[in-house]
Amino acid sequence: MKYLFSTFLLFALFILPASAETGYELWLRYHKIQNTELLNGYLGQIKSFNVVGSSATHDVIRNELSAGLSGLLGQTFEPSTSSKASLLAGLSDEPTIAQYLSESELTQLGKEGYLVKAISQKESSRFLITAKDPVGLLYGTFHFLKLLQTNQNLASINILENPKVDIRILNHWDNLDRTSERGYAGFSIWNWHKLPDYLDQRYIDYARANASIGLNATVLTNVNANALVLTPAYLEKVKALADLFRPYGIKVYLTARFSAPIEIGGLDTADPLNSDVTNWWEEKVKEIYEHIPDFGGFLVKANSEGQPGPQNYGRSHAEGANMMADALKPFGGVVMWRAFVYSSEEPDDRAKQAYSEFNPLDGSFRPNVLVQVKNGAIDFQPREPFHPLFGAMPKTPVMMEFQITQEYLGQATQLVYLAPMWKECLDADTYVNGQGSTVSKVVDGSLHDYSITGIAGVANTGTDINWTGHPFAQANWYAFGRLAWNPDQTAQQIAEDWIRMTFNNHPKTIAALSDMMMNSWEASVNYMTPLGLHHLMGTGHHYGPAPWVSNLSRADWTPVYYHKADAFGVGFDRSENGSNAVSQYAPEVAKIFNSKDEIPEKFLLWFHHVGWDFEMNSGRTLWNELAFRYQDGVNTVRKMQEQWQSVQPKIDDERFKSVQMLLTIQEKEAVWWKDASLSYFQTFSKRPIPDKVEPPKRSLEYYQSLKFPFAPGIRPSW
């Protein structure tokens, strides 16, 4: 009766969902404040609210304050029209509002910025939210609600915020058939079939979530694009979404398939210098703007991984991008042209290719073109040094592309908080204008005085009830928005806010969860690709370890191309003795990356082929250090499991059990990575597994035999 026993065990795991928390609410979780002293204090301070003025966004603000205050404070709040309301929200030019604003405040307030402050009158404190534009008012509203959600003291608040980056955008790699490339939370949230007439509540809640963290743009479709989205039937559907998103300040963008003039236009070429082609795009853009007057523009992946592009016609990326930019210019649209390219010939070092192709084009793009560059030069690896194009295109707005969806970082089943990774990149010093020339200063435009700036995140949303699959993957969506608004915020502060809003304000919860989150990325690097290793994942789906794969149609798709393990050692020599990729960085940086001794060990094997007995900072040999790092990653996951267990009394049952199961999987997967990787590298190093490192459980052949025919996240063949 073995099965009965396991059934009983399972039952210990579940309770009924009567008041279960599914996670659908995300961080906009307006549950009643538990601390009664605090609650009473807030109730004394906030008795009514008045949103002055009218627009669709004002209506959104009224609804959000109604729901937020009613939920958080446990009594019904309806909009008031009294100028004596304890919370006043309105544009800065409303007379009711203007009287409370100083010249200096008005000067400081930017287009999308907001001011949230306490205004004291005759002992009674009141609160003001204002902005120059309705969407700024909405951002301020969410900030005010966040203050309550995170249990802050309102007494003397005075917060003036402006975003540091213009275009704060999600990239959805979502196909028209609702599959989602590299999506691990189910399928696309866009139900194209039922649009434009059926407007899912999710679309509204998606817009609320984005606006609450300051995101102002979204690309609805996959960079591996389908031209059909540009046909009239689909533009009606896109328009329906754009209409819904507009009051939330979110502009809609589309991916433009370069060969669309052929596929849906009936032309026999897509040559960007052909006048039929330029006419076709001009007409198409006009048609789009007739549907969507504030359409944002195009995101384009061209001449990369099989996508068509200008090089098919002997034209440059600039010529392709400029053709589209010219069509968009009359309407204020922009082109985001991706630098993630690789040519059909196999390069000596793929890491060098984007720089090699784009650096020479600096200055030749139209002003409404941004070049969108991934954080690192390969492809969203667990850790990469910053991309050498940051700082290398002073005359061209270079925008950042981060990946929120965890393609290489644990996919559906691992808790990996990505903000520390993004911060490592944003804080990295390019030295292109001397010390302090950080990547974030490139991205926010201050280093090169860009006229337009942007930061993109490849979305991790899907049809799962909780939006992101792993409950903690919500934190990555949240953190992306927060960093896009202001890249100088800390990962720790963002994590704490998210924990408070998503779970609760108990100090033990915050301490345990923020520690788990802040350690999770380094742990994942350690148990997957420590010390600068990269691209060792399973073919196609990128699920799990496969460092042994060597027989794909292109060498630069195989793990062996990247790790180059042999009897001497391991690592890709990108020093001046190797591919010389280091030369793409500023001299100060190149010098450090070029030296086995000066380079931070976290990047060692990215830039160097290093002997197994090389002495590391720890005093261990490289081989022992490698083994130690793998084990350390596993150990950290086990500690995360303990930390999660410790907060069980403070977390609702459904989310607690969900994360508990996922951490169990993560521990298994971490051990699998360690065991498979060490078994494989040991065939080269011929050295024993050191003490304190658990020896692999199974044979290398076992790990090599594993197959995952339906691992999620793959683009279908249609």
Place this chain on the structure above:
Amino acid sequence: MKYLFSTFLLFALFILPASAETGYELWLRYHKIQNTELLNGYLGQIKSFNVVGSSATHDVIRNELSAGLSGLLGQTFEPSTSSKASLLAGLSDEPTIAQYLSESELTQLGKEGYLVKAISQKESSRFLITAKDPVGLLYGTFHFLKLLQTNQNLASINILENPKVDIRILNHWDNLDRTSERGYAGFSIWNWHKLPDYLDQRYIDYARANASIGLNATVLTNVNANALVLTPAYLEKVKALADLFRPYGIKVYLTARFSAPIEIGGLDTADPLNSDVTNWWEEKVKEIYEHIPDFGGFLVKANSEGQPGPQNYGRSHAEGANMMADALKPFGGVVMWRAFVYSSEEPDDRAKQAYSEFNPLDGSFRPNVLVQVKNGAIDFQPREPFHPLFGAMPKTPVMMEFQITQEYLGQATQLVYLAPMWKECLDADTYVNGQGSTVSKVVDGSLHDYSITGIAGVANTGTDINWTGHPFAQANWYAFGRLAWNPDQTAQQIAEDWIRMTFNNHPKTIAALSDMMMNSWEASVNYMTPLGLHHLMGTGHHYGPAPWVSNLSRADWTPVYYHKADAFGVGFDRSENGSNAVSQYAPEVAKIFNSKDEIPEKFLLWFHHVGWDFEMNSGRTLWNELAFRYQDGVNTVRKMQEQWQSVQPKIDDERFKSVQMLLTIQEKEAVWWKDASLSYFQTFSKRPIPDKVEPPKRSLEYYQSLKFPFAPGIRPSW
């Protein structure tokens, strides 16, 4: 500023989701009873509950009563251990329970049956739920909760229920990649990638929902099968689901791909008479039962639509089914062998094929084989006459296959309540043993004394938060379960229970919604395929009208094959002058179907090619009647819109708006069907559109030009 206007309009549609009802709870919606008199009455009667005994199912019952009573009665109910509890639940052989049971009650109680009754003691009324098996106790528990949900008087309840059918099973046409063939509610609810370690809360709620309506079995995988589900890695995943479902009385079945011995077994044949093949299946079945000791068995689609089968080796369906049945027999498993077959040669009349192939095999199947037959002879059309195999296989258990998912009945966007359709089939008289030989008596085994009986429904569940896409599609899942338990219940009664449990008990709600539901199917038949027309849907996806399609690779896949419209008239001649499909029915039935004058008009064009000027019962010509029916279907949808509007004050906002939008789409689609169909048929009839029928809005060419490249519900190519 056109777009601002539409934005404002949209905003009238949405409010914030603070207390929104997503529909996730289905009919297990334990919200506090609104009628305070009734509530107080219940509170006086039910003060505590005691579930006597222990098993995993007993734990489920305790949880369900806790959640149900606490929610419905608005105060916390925890399980008690007092024998004086006002609600006692326990097996009939528990001494605490047995004292209240009569011999007659014990005799009447079947294996899965239950008794729910009031027991009066000294003026205080108490309630008893009992059964012989824990799962019966669970069914009784759900029945008791339903009494409260539907606001019934408990004073003298005395309900003894036994299911009329043994195997009450869902068929999920779900693929391992999570696509769902003919699914319109998102993707498969089985997350194979995260199984077996991640057990989604949905799996539990799925089991609760099924148990609440008496379903006791589920086939997890598509009839267009993938052999990989039989490999060890997937059997671990199947086991995890089976372990979860077991306490709910739900047995797991799998589809068995006939060629699995080749694809995953390394054999070079799947010939059912080859001893390597029989050995392979024997070993495979043994392996399955090692994982899942109560595994139910196999569902097989063989030699149909490209699926492999015994005929590939010159063997009969019986030889194929019996080979698998022999492997399953030692473990108590069964084979459900589908009769939905068609050979590679095109038949003169596809409607005849299943009967022609299976009728001669009656008596040659093993006792643990059931032949699974669709309700009609073509393919789940909006209306079909009952399948001639019902009654034609007295020596072989013939089980029913209904389609809950609305492949041909409005898919994602139409409110079509299917119970009246299923009832029309179940209540149809086959006359095989004289008058009163209804299909339901074939299915429940009483007509031919079958040793095993079954009824299958092709599931309509998906990843949409509300499970079924259209909120009213939940009613079809619900009604299927209720009819599988007892095919003699009425569609009206089931609809009313569902409305009360899913929305509320207000008489106006019940009146309006039940009227909408009860009229919806006939309306859909009228606006799509009136008077016996069939199979006129778009190619492949079956979305929308395409009666003009004539150029597919097989004639019997084209609409023109089925409607045979010409200058004389329209309809498929299956009379004795035509394909003589009527001869497959009992003589009493055949005689009626054979006569243009005696046949019910709803089946006229199914069996006859009828002249455009044929006089119908209404006195109209066939052409005018056809046009009238199309219009009548549209009119009914418009009435449904009004009825829905009338209950707005009584329905929560999220579900109200959702159904409102869907009815708008349904009206558009109904008009589209009418306009496209009449435009097309008019090219043959050459007669004018009659008065009171709205003329088509667009040209026939327009309707013919419409393309739906990503209509949902298609099986992917991988």
